[in-house]
Amino acid sequence: MGWLYSALSSSIGKKFVMAVTGICLILFLIIHLINNLTMYGGPELFNTVVKNLDIIKPIVRVIEAVLVLIFVFHIFNGVKLWYENKKARPIGYTVNGSSKNSDITSRTMIVSGSIVFIFLIIHLKTFWVSFNLGHPLAEEHQYYEIVASAFSNWIYSGLYIVAMVLLGFHLNHGFQSAFQTFGWNNNKYFPLIKKLGLIYTLIMVIGFASIPIYFLFFYGGNV
Amino acid sequence: MAEKKLNLTLKIWRQAGPNFVGNFAEYKLAVSPDSSILEMLDDLNNDLENKNLEPVAFESDCREGICGTCGLVINGQPHGPIPKIATCQLHMRHFNDGDTIWIEPFRAKAFPIIKDLMVDRSAFDRIQETGGFISVNTGSVPDGNAIPISKDIASEAMDSATCIGCGACVAACKNASAMLFVSAKVSQFALLPQGQPERYQRVQAMVKKMDELGFGSCSNTYACEAECPKGISVKNIARMNRDYFMAKVKTENVES
Numbered sequence: 001m002g003w004l005y006s007a008l009s010s011s012i013g014k015k016f017v018m019a020v021t022g023i024c025l026i027l028f029l030i031i032h033l034i035n036n037l038t039m040y041g042g043p044e045l046f047n048t049v050v051k052n053l054d055i056i057k058p059i060v061r062v063i064e065a066v067l068v069l070i071f072v073f074h075i076f077n078g079v080k081l082w083y084e085n086k087k088a089r090p091i092g093y094t095v096n097g098s099s100k101n102s103d104i105t106s107r108t109m110i111v112s113g114s115i116v117f118i119f120l121i122i123h124l125k126t127f128w129v130s131f132n133l134g135h136p137l138a139e140e141h142q143y144y145e146i147v148a149s150a151f152s153n154w155i156y157s158g159l160y161i162v163a164m165v166l167l168g169f170h171l172n173h174g175f176q177s178a179f180q181t182f183g184w185n186n187n188k189y190f191p192l193i194k195k196l197g198l199i200y201t202l203i204m205v206i207g208f209a210s211i212p213i214y215f216l217f218f219y220g221g222n223v
Numbered sequence: 224m225a226e227k228k229l230n231l232t233l234k235i236w237r238q239a240g241p242n243f244v245g246n247f248a249e250y251k252l253a254v255s256p257d258s259s260i261l262e263m264l265d266d267l268n269n270d271l272e273n274k275n276l277e278p279v280a281f282e283s284d285c286r287e288g289i290c291g292t293c294g295l296v297i298n299g300q301p302h303g304p305i306p307k308i309a310t311c312q313l314h315m316r317h318f319n320d321g322d323t324i325w326i327e328p329f330r331a332k333a334f335p336i337i338k339d340l341m342v343d344r345s346a347f348d349r350i351q352e353t354g355g356f357i358s359v360n361t362g363s364v365p366d367g368n369a370i371p372i373s374k375d376i377a378s379e380a381m382d383s384a385t386c387i388g389c390g391a392c393v394a395a396c397k398n399a400s401a402m403l404f405v406s407a408k409v410s411q412f413a414l415l416p417q418g419q420p421e422r423y424q425r426v427q428a429m430v431k432k433m434d435e436l437g438f439g440s441c442s443n444t445y446a447c448e449a450e451c452p453k454g455i456s457v458k459n460i461a462r463m464n465r466d467y468f469m470a471k472v473k474t475e476n477v478e479s
Contacts, residue, residue, distance in 0.1 A: 003477040011400070011440040012430055012467045081440050085398035088332050088439030094234075094247065095325040097299025098397060101449035106442065107397055177443040183465025185458050 012181075014081055019178035021074035026175065026200070028067060033207045040214070043144035050131065050143040075117060082110045105169040106177070112170040119163035126150050151215035161209045168205035172197055228253040229315055232323040233267070235279055238336055245336070247325070256316040260303065261286060261293060263315060280339040286311040288452060291387030294394065295340055296327040301391035301450045309389060309452040329390055331399035332437045344390045346436045347404060353432040354425035355408040357417055370416050380414035383407045385453040392447035392455070398439030403447035405433050406463035407455045413466055423470035430467055 007013045039046045053060055098107060105112070130146050131138050137145050151157050175197030179185065184193070230253050238245025252270070254263045261283050268278035284292035288309040295310045297303035303313040318324065326340065334342040384407075392403035409426050412418025418425070441460060448457045 003471070007471045010430055010467075011402075011434050011438075012464055015440060015464070016468065081442075085400075085439035085442070088399040088437060089330055089397075090332055091330055093296060093299055093327055093330060095296075095299035095327070097296075098395075098444075098446060100300055100304070101395055102397075102444040102446040106444040109442065173443070180443045180457065180461050181441075181464055183461040183463075183468065185461035187458075190458075 014077055015181045017073060017077050018081070019181035021070045021077070022174050022178050024070045025074060026171065026178075028070075029171075029204055033204060036211055037207060039144065039147065039211060043142075046144045046147075047141050051141050071120075075113070078110065078113055103173070105173045109170060109173060112166045115166045116163060116170055119159070119167075122159075123163075126156070147211075148215055148219060151212045151219075154216065157212035157216050160212045164205050164209040167208075168201050171204060172201040175200060226255055226257075229256055229318060229320045229322070231263075231315075231318065231321075234323060234325045235340070236327045237279070237339055238328075240338055241335055245339075254315050256314070258315050259286070259311055260295070260297065260313045260315065261311050280337070280341045282341050283311055288312045289387060291389035294329055294342075294389045294391055296329060296394055298325050301329065301394040302389075302452050306449070307452060307454050309387070312452075329394035331390075331393050333399065333401070334390060334393060342390075344388075346438070347388050347390065347401070349436060350401070350405055350429055350432045351408065353428040354421065355429065357412060357421065359417075359420065372416060376414055380411050383410035383414065383455065383459055386411075386451075386455050387453060389452060391450050391452060393438065395446040395450035396439065396441075397444060397446065398442055400441045400447075401433050401436075401438040402441040402460045402463070403451065403455055403457065405429050406459035409463045409466060410459040413462060422466065423474050424476075426463060426466040427470050427474075427476075430463070 008017055035049060038049045127146070127150070129135075131143060135146060137143070151160075176190070176194045179190070179193045184190075230251070233250045233252065234247045235250060236245055237248045250267055252263070252267060254266065258266070261281070264279060264281055271278045281295065282292050284290045286293070288311060291309070293310040294301060295303075297310070297313065302308060302310045303317075305313055305317055328336050328340045329342045329344075331342075333346040334344055337343050386404060386407035388404060390404070393399050393401050396402075409429060412425065413422050443457070443460075445457050448455065
């Protein structure tokens with residue numbers, strides 16, 4: 001299998017790994033958002049949904065393990081590419097003209113990605129750990145209350161919203177970039193892919209960020 | 224009527240040789256708006272030589288935008304601020320009186336500086352040697368329409384073939400990636416019947432060499448297309464990615 005390893009560690013191969021794992025994460029976010037939006041159905045609906053996930057726990061665990069692998073590949077490869085690409089130009093330009101020839105979100109994937117990664121760690125600690133590792137409210141299946149109390153914190157909610165905007169920058173470039181990497185660029189459908197990427201990004205950012213906004217402004221603090 | 228000259232301040236990268244430390248030197252001069260940027264450098268060099276100073280080393284050949292020899296980074300942009308022209312086609316009328324112009328060489332690990340603004344782009348030749356050609360004997364000029372091919376495809380291949388190999392794509396890319404150059408050279412044959420026998424062998428060999436030479440990877444920022452003097456499309460990169468993938472899937476060669 002040496003040929004497979006060398007193919008995937010070539011410059012195009014590494015991009016291919018980024019694109020495949022990126023698309024997987026793009027699909028995962030859709031499912032994640034659908035789950036989150038059930039919060040608008042009230043505590044009962046959300047708690048039932050999370051409780052039902054408990055019933056199929058073994059399947060959830062397998063999916064989680066696969067997700068971790070996908071994240072690890074995406075992050076490891078991304079950082080490796082960034083490091084190698086830095087080495088390809090040891091002495092930079094004194095005058096930086098990159099704003100005139102490319103989009104800022106495409107040049108800052110490592111920045112938006114790193115911030116989203118830090119957010120991910122905090123996010124897992126706030127919710128995944130609470131939901132899964134013996135938070136007293138989780139024992140009583142009061143998941144909604146955990147979310148409500150986390151988002152009643154202005155600082156946490158603010159950081160959440162900032163992270164979602166950066167995730168948006170990451171997704172907007174990543175979406176069309178994946179198709180370009182797969183070689184699916186053509187005059188007819190590439191403009192469509194770019195638009196689809198923008199629509200997807202807007203739905204994700206507005207969808208995810210709406211939840212802390214809802215808890216901060218409209219939930220009324222009966223926590 | 225006396226021609227109105229532009230008074231410019233030039234900040235030019237001076238480096239005595241590959242292993243010397245370089246830095247910017249400042250020159251002030253008055254230049255005709257009708258002169259090209261290379262003619263301005265010629266003027267500057269005449270002045271420097273008259274003063275017994277070392278002239279600024281830079282490359283040029285045809286001076287009509289078709290050879291790909293010239294290539295300077297002007298105010299942070301390869302071939303300057305005007306799209307789809309080579310450095311030699313950039314005229315000083317695009318600048319204003321009193322402007323400061325920064326002139327740097329192309330910067331990439333794979334393009335080491337020889338002197339001042341001259342860089343060694345022979346890495347492109349090393350890539351071409353691994354597959355940027357057709358090794359069958361194509362004979363003399365074939366009869367018209369002997370090889371059936373549509374006008375659309377022929378035009379697309381021609382668009383890819385307009386690459387002059389100047390290296391601006393590498394200079395513009397934040398990763399110093401040569402993907403646009405290599406993909407144009409892969410595409411000009413991949414699109415035509417004559418290129419088919421070696422299609423998959425070619426793409427694998429050229430990508431392998433490109434990686435070995437220390438060029439970066441593609442981040443799809445599309446800065447290369449924006450700065451290319453010939454407007455080579457990033458669709459070529461998509462085609463190369465596709466061909467590379469198909470080569471890995473289709474061929475039985477485990478070596479490459």
